[in-house]
Structure formats: C-alpha cells, structure tokens
Amino acid sequence: MYTILVYDTATERNAAVLRTCRKYLHHIQNSVFEGELSKAQLIHLQHELQHHTDPTYDDILVYTLPPGAVPHRHAWGTTNDKTSDII
Amino acid sequence: MYTILVYDTATERNAAVLRTCRKYLHHIQNSVFEGELSKAQLIHLQHELQHHTDPTYDDILVYTLPPGAVPHRHAWGTTNDKTSDII
DSSP: EEEEEEEOOOOOHHHHHHHHTTTTTTTEEEEEEEEEEOOOHHHHHHHHEEEEOOOTOOOOEEEEOOTTOOOOEEEOOOOOOOOOOOO | OOEEEEEEOOHHHHHHHHHHHHHSSSEEEEEEEEEEEEEHHHHHHHHHHHHHHOOOOOEEEEOOOOTTTTOEEEOOSSSSOOOOOOO
16 A cells, blocks of 8 residues: 655654665655555554654654555655665 | 645744645644645645745645545554644
C-alpha cells in the first residue's frame, strides 16, 4: 500500500529516524517520506522506529492509502525529488 | 478530493502559513494538515499561500488522493487530533 510518513522528532534523534525511514521509503522533503510498503514492511518500520524515538516527545504520522490508490504530489516550493535508493 | 499538506517554511512565515491552511484544512501535527478539498479550493489555497511564502526558500508539499480514496492515519507518537474548525 502507498505510504506517506512525516516525522517531527528531537534533533538528536533525527539522524537515526532518517536512516531508518530511508531503508523503506523515498525521502521527499526534510521530514517527509513516501513509497509502497507491504503490511509486514510497515510493521518492521514501526518496530525499528520505536528503538530510535521517544513516544512521549517525538511525533511520527503515517498515512496508508487504500490498495491501488497512488496520490498526486504537488510541490509548491523548493522541494526537489530527493528520491534515494531503497534497500 | 482528500488532501494532505506538509509545510516547511521560515519561522517568521509559519504563523501566516498556519492561519491560511487552517481556513481550508484540519491541523493534525505541527506542520501537517489534511481534509477534503475541491479543485477550486485547492487553487485558492495555493494562491493564498503564494502571498505568504518565498518559493525559493519555503517548501510546501501537497498530496491529493484519487476521488473517493481516504487514507488511514497512524500516529506513532504524541500526535493528538488537533482538528480545528474549518471555515
């Protein structure tokens, strides 16, 4: 399913969050990732992020779309497609 | 169509961006808004934001979903539903 992730975490944890998200998704904007994930991958991503975040402080929002639905992305600013490789 | 907006703007412009987005969408996380918009509303929102942002510095990402598609939102952290009134 198509997934959009937005994180808002403490500065000292940003690098680990970024590294973890990059393993599963494309990096689109400073704090935004997107890509296609299976349910199993989503669960793995959640578990990995739990090791790197403080749920009482950090904030991670994940949108999953219905099967087959792919969003249209509009960039109203400086965003370039920072699409990075996915392992 | 269902719309998700993420902004990353200069601090001095955040208040105006926040105020503008709140007129059209629900405020979900610090920099994340979502809601149902018509094509006309989306264009109005874009025009209003152009008055309050610097496209060479600020970054606004907007995802629009196919008709009828509503995403599932997962909050892996402190996010509360900050849903605010829409005019």
